[in-house]
């Protein structure tokens with residue numbers, strides 16, 4: 001599609017792929033809460049069966065971790081703030097991991113329990129935050145296992161080195177897995193956006209098509225009615241267009257449609273929607289415009305079409321005009337009725353001589 005043709009088509013910026021991002025968010029939420037369910041059970045079980053063996057520091061850390069993730073789950077269901085909940089949960093589990101290494105857990109087996117941390121952090125927080133939190137835990141492990149003694153338990157040399165090696169591998173593999181998952185998700189999102197834009201674009205003129213209006217624009221209006229309603233519909237139709245095709249050929253007819261679309265783009269404000277509804281029929285939607293304003297704008301446009309050369313054949317200008325029917329939409333459910341009204345007005349404009357604007361207001 002020519003860039004020039006679409007230069008002013010800011011309707012394309014209205015197209016989004018929220019559904020793709022919502023399904024990724026759903027994946028993140030499902031991962032987090034399934035893992036949380038397991039974590040609550042395991043932490044509860046460990047605490048109940050080992051409270052007499054664990055050091056008080058570890059028992060308190062496990063209890064606080066369990067209470068916090070239960071509170072976070074409740075908070076998520078009340079507010080839907082997934083990112084905040086994921087971050088708080090992983091920070092609390094981070095502190096629990098430090099307490100585990102520091103105290104050694106039951107019979108100094110704490111190190112085994114740390115392996116899950118990078119896997120869960122990358123899956124729930126993504127590459128950047130996963131890198132920060134898991135990387136920081138790796139550094140803390142290094143400090144606690146090989147650094148100065150702050151009262152932490154002593155692990156054997158072989159145990160420490162094997163743990164560091166395997167924990168680093170889990171960290172690196174989790175990072176690689178999440179990085180490429182993120183990259184492929186981005187490509188899928190870009191492909192989906194391109195396909196969606198393509199599906200909503202009229203191939204000949206580069207204007208929006210009818211599907212854009214009924215599938216996408218309607219949703220925008222129902223989500224933000226105050227930004228759009230009331231709006232006016234202009235139904236535009238080129239006069240005697242068939243004779244252009246018959247006299248100058250189909251390619252010339254196509255050129256006229258493209259030039260007419262460029263006129264629509266340049267004449268109407270960038271927040272209005274201009275769509276080709278089929279053949280030589282176009283719809284312009286003017287947000288927050290009453291029928292009186294729309295009728296005035298439509299008349300200006302009709303005049304400028306009549307005064308513009310849309311087609312020049314053998315250095316001769318071919319005169320073209322358009323007829324326009326106008327109607328107002330006060331609520332979205334009225335759209336189809338208003339479109340029929342605009343269609344009746346357009347028919348009247350054609351019947352009464354063409355190169356006219358007829359509005360449902362008159």
Ligand SMILES: Nc1nc2c(ncn2[C@@H]2O[C@H](COP(=O)(O)OP(=O)(O)OP(=O)(O)O)[C@@H](O)[C@H]2O)c(=O)[nH]1
Pocket residue numbers: 204237238239240241242243245249250251252253254257278279280350354
């Ligand atoms: N070149 C070209 N012609 C098209 C296209 N789509 C529809 N048409 C032609 O548009 C013409 C529409 O003709 P009519 O519906 O009779 O309307 P009209 O000649 O404009 O007459 P009035 O609307 O009554 O003024 C037909 O000849 C279609 O073949 C297109 O994409 N390209």
